[in-house]
Amino acid sequence: MTEISNAEFEVLEALWQHYPASANDIIAKLNESGNSNTHGTGEVNQEKQWHDKTVKTLLNRLVKKQAVGFEKQQRHYLYSPLLEREAYTLKESKSLIERMFSGKIAPLVAGFAKQNDLNKDDISALKSLISDWEKNND
Amino acid sequence: MTEISNAEFEVLEALWQHYPASANDIIAKLNESGNSNTHGTGEVNQEKQWHDKTVKTLLNRLVKKQAVGFEKQQRHYLYSPLLEREAYTLKESKSLIERMFSGKIAPLVAGFAKQNDLNKDDISALKSLISDWEKNND
DNA sequence: ACCTATAGATTACACTTGTAATCTTAACTG
DNA sequence: CAGTTAAGATTACAAGTGTAATCTATAGGT
Numbered sequence: 148m149t150e151i152s153n154a155e156f157e158v159l160e161a162l163w164q165h166y167p168a169s170a171n172d173i174i175a176k177l178n179e180s181g182n183s184n185t186h187g188t189g190e191v192n193q194e195k196q197w198h199d200k201t202v203k204t205l206l207n208r209l210v211k212k213q214a215v216g217f218e219k220q221q222r223h224y225l226y227s228p229l230l231e232r233e234a235y236t237l238k239e240s241k242s243l244i245e246r247m248f249s250g251k252i253a254p255l256v257a258g259f260a261k262q263n264d265l266n267k268d269d270i271s272a273l274k275s276l277i278s279d280w281e282k283n284n285d
Numbered sequence: 286m287t288e289i290s291n292a293e294f295e296v297l298e299a300l301w302q303h304y305p306a307s308a309n310d311i312i313a314k315l316n317e318s319g320n321s322n323t324h325g326t327g328e329v330n331q332e333k334q335w336h337d338k339t340v341k342t343l344l345n346r347l348v349k350k351q352a353v354g355f356e357k358q359q360r361h362y363l364y365s366p367l368l369e370r371e372a373y374t375l376k377e378s379k380s381l382i383e384r385m386f387s388g389k390i391a392p393l394v395a396g397f398a399k400q401n402d403l404n405k406d407d408i409s410a411l412k413s414l415i416s417d418w419e420k421n422n423d
Numbered sequence: 424a425c426c427t428a429t430a431g432a433t434t435a436c437a438c439t440t441g442t443a444a445t446c447t448t449a450a451c452t453g
Numbered sequence: 454c455a456g457t458t459a460a461g462a463t464t465a466c467a468a469g470t471g472t473a474a475t476c477t478a479t480a481g482g483t
Contacts, residue, residue, distance in 0.1 A: 152440055156384070170460075200443050203461070208440090222449065223460070236385040237396040243381050246294070247374040252397055253410030258375040259390055260418050270418055272391030273411060280398050280408055290470055308430075338473050341431070346470090360480065361430070 149212045151235070158205045159214060163232045167218070167225035174202045287350045289373070296343045297352060301370045305356070305363035312340045 151159065161176040162168055168176070177197040206226060209215035217224040241250075248254040256273070259265050289297065299314040300306055306314070315335040344364060347353035355362040379388075386392040394411070397403050 150439090153384075154441060198443065200445095201441075204441085204443075207462080233396065233399075236393075237400060239381065239385065240393050240396060241402070243377065246291075247377065251410070252394060252403070252407055253414060255374075255378050256390060256394070256411060256414055258371065258378060260414055261371075262375060264379070265390070265418060267422075269390055270415055272389070273394060273415060276391060276394055276398055277408055277411060277415075280403060284405075288469085292471060336473065338475095339471075342471085342473075345432080360478095 151209070151212065151214055154201075155205050155209050155212075155214070158202060158209060159228060159230070159232075159235075162215065162226060162228050166227045168227075169220075169223050169225060170199070170203055170206060173206070173226065174199050177202060289347070289350065289352055292339075293343050293347050293350075293352070296340060296347060297366060297368070297370075297373075300353065300364060300366050304365045306365075307358075307361055307363060308337075308341055308344060311344070311364065312337050315340060 157177065158173060161173045164176060165172070174197060178194065206215060210217060210226075214228065214230050215226050216229045217226045244250055244252055244255060256265075259269075295315065296311060299311045302314060303310070312335060316332065344353060348355060348364075352366065352368050353364050354367045355364045382388055382390055382393060394403075397407075
């Protein structure tokens with residue numbers, strides 16, 4: 148499967164949140180507030196506005212890339228993702244970790260730790276993952 | 286700073302391994318075996334061959350992007366990274382985690398766990414990170 | 424002092440990406 | 454039924470990318 152670009156990914160995100168969806172549903176979802184600018188800057192959500200032509204182009208590209216499928220409904224299309232979000236994010240994560248950290252996940256986490264980007268919640272989530280892992284692999 | 290492409294990143298990798306370095310040093314390093322195809326497939330290292338013109342183009346682009354600097358040495362250049370590897374990989378990791386996992390690192394690790402992509406070493410590395418973190422944050 | 428190999432600079436070129444505008448056709452509106 | 458609207462298809466277009474080839478100037482060999 149060909150690569151999915153960043154903009155395409157955002158469209159896919161909207162679709163994963165709710166599908167099947169018409170192009171207009173997707174455009175609306177993308178332009179909803181709440182696709183947050185929560186980067187800790189405290190700025191008002193000055194959301195990017197997605198132009199409908201842009202979104203439709205991206206949908207077409209996703210269809211060509213077989214990342215999205217559609218079915219005719221009257222004269223409209225209803226789109227659905229053909230990829231599972233989890234599979235996709237895993238693939239991308241592995242690819243990044245392979246390229247940057249020789250496939251090892253710990254150095255990535257270590258980078259976060261070093262920059263103080265881990266909080267108590269992150270740590271307890273990690274601990275719980277680890278104990279699950281240990282439950283299954285002893 | 287502008288984005289660094291995948292191919293550019295590979296050149297930077299070679300440079301991070303040893304610098305300052307001439308273009309030829311970098312080309313040689315890129316074409317060395319051992320920049321491994323260790324993806325667990327057991328295939329023979331059928332290394333990508335980097336064409337010298339290609340590498341020089343990429344070096345130029347990196348210089349334009351201020352990711353790499355150089356100084357004249359006689360008539361040659363000696364290149365050096367202007368970015369720290371660690372800072373760069375952290376930025377990229379954070380960006381991916383922001384886009385795919387709402388900034389949370391645990392879901393990424395969870396994906397790996399689910400796919401059986403964690404082994405004992407990974408787990409102990411993570412545990413040790415966690416205990417360090419706890420030592421510093423209690 | 425000339426010729427050549429070579430380093431770096433410049434140019435090339437197809438493909439992708441972000442971002443739309445225009446075209447075509449069918450459905451709704453009056 | 455004719456005109457307008459709107460959905461999807463097609464086209465656009467600049468910037469970035471991967472991958473080089475060609476150009477230019479100079480250092481080194483003979």
